[in-house]
Amino acid sequence: MATPQPPPALPQYLQEYEFSQENRDFISSLPTEKGWIANHLHQYQGFWHATRHMQGVLASQKHFQALDTDILLVSTPKSGTTWLKAVLFALVKRVHYPDPQQHPLLTNNPHVLVPFLELDVYIEKQVPDLTCLAPPRLFSTHLPYVSLPDSVKNSACKVVYLCRDPKDTFVSLWHFANKLRAKSRGTISLEEAFDKFCKGVSLGGPFWDHVLGYWKESLERPEKVMFFKFEEMKEEPTLHLRRLAEFLGCPFSPEEETQGVADDILRLCSFDNLSNLDVNQSGKLSSGEENSTFFRKGEVGDWMNYLTDEMVERLDCINEEKLQGSGLKF
Template identity: 30%
Template sequence: MITIDQERQHCSIVVDDGNRKTSKITETKSPSFLIIMPSKFLTLKFLYQSPIGALLTKDHHSTNGKDNCEIRKAKNDPNLKNDEILAKYVLSIPKAIRMNGLLLQGYLAYPKVLRRIENFEIRTDDIWLCTYPKSGTTWTEEILSLIFANGDIDAVSKKIIAERVLHLEIGKPFGHLKWLRSTPSPRLLATHLNVENIPGQLRQGKAKIIYVVRNPKDNAVSYYHHHRISTFLGNYSGSWDEFVDLFAKGYLVYGPWLDHVRGFWELKQRIPDSVLFVSYEELKVDLKRMIGIICDFVGHPLTENQIDRITSHCSFEKMRNNKMVNREELPVADLFDMSKSKFMRKGIIGDWRNHFTAEQSKRFDEIFQPELVKMGLPIVYDHDTAEEIMSKHGRIIRTNE
């Protein structure tokens, strides 16, 4: 229930999630009205085009010297004047912001939360999933959730994935950090933020990090379709050719793919016991083996039967039809327009061949491959190669493992 009273200049917000009610009183100058709406029927339009929007987007900038986070509206970036491609993209994203220069969506990313991320308290038994968007995040979230449920499918069957693996920078309109802090251990948490913007204690190796990387060509294809269906990304209407250019130049939300991957790869070299690198291609070729490796890394061993159950449950077809993970059930109703594409679309290695021209493929090779070789990070682009390497060596990403 949301009550906004102009005379008293306060906003009382009560969110009913079916189990408990939480409330918050905030000053406002909004006109009087009363709205009763269960949280699962909230919409972005309601949140951001009502007086509540001013509360969500307000930047509570610290003046006590403890807040070194720079947050600004992306539309005010002076670089937009000199780069038409960048300007067109940034201005298509509703309320886009930059956090220490990193481009982020505006919806559900709150300045008040972002400013507190650097000093967010990490627990030693936290498990963090860090990924560039569309690298296999949801897939790995489901795997982790089931590992800590000991392979009990029924235990997770009625709770959406967003409530089992909690996202750091994107979340509840009110009380998001409090929700994260109150979650019992061991917490499963996820973020798309680059290394520079994750919590400081996490960069120091206080908790375990699983980083999932996907080859940049398939990643670009998946991110393209994700942009098209995502209301919070402006339902991208540009061409595929334009999007390839945006990806290659590192202009997209969450920044350059290469910088993101490199940052976590270098973190792994510095604190190898705290970071596990997993590739999407490894998960696709030998899911059972990779589940076992993840179990070992997080210190939660399972029996072979339990791993078999998770492997079967996490096949792409079952995931695609699972409403608890495929974003058909959401606490905010209009996050995605799935009339254009499903959230979980194909789940294959090599779909890039159906989108990239020969020239675009060559451009990606020239941009990314020399840097990946320099890093010592092996990346594969087709299923047969991935299968051959996995069969011969057990892993694709073997360096320093």
């Protein structure tokens, strides 16, 4: 008789670390809903986070000390984050990697080069040593504005915000969730996920509150926060790359313009190029996610292949209600 095999260990991104009793008690006191990927989502400061991420959220709020030279990429989940991480790294570090054949993006997933504060940096070590990172330090986060560490809000560090049409955001998030869910849980249906998304119960949600927090801040402090839409960047990438370079204080020189450096960056960071690299086809992050999970289509308007007329009408009504008077439109 064959010896029964133990069930396979969960990948790290689905595991829940041993919390301190204080954190365990605190998290258990929060409103809780069934998660899309992990078992639960917890509502903290008005937004939803997976149980494992809560450790990183609380630790980054408590311990992260932003420097004036830091650059923080903030995004709603599944809004083109992987692409903009690559663009941001290639842009800011271009002086260090002049040889395109030796660029770190060819052998590293963008999430390794621009780590998430609450999902990578502070998820295991509550007080990591960040002193070895050369300025400008690049980090990313899905945290809403209200939950950013105080040092980010109060320093001169730059915040780059990226969002995407909620219809495409939802469809991408639904696909992503089903790729990462434990097989024992089965899939989450389009209808169930859509209802959760509309009610704001999604990773980093409510989507509209997340977007509006940074939109308003970008209007009040344009020198601090730059607001991008995925669709606009896809339509005019060179224009917005130049805008980003100016905002970050590293504009392209006349010589770089003549040499076509901006075009080189966009070519290196294109969806076709990144998605076909060996590291992104067969590699894994240290937390267990396959790199290929972060590359699906990267298109505008894919929602038309999935959403019913009723779903579109419901999202359009929410958009109109939530964004009314803000000046922001999708």
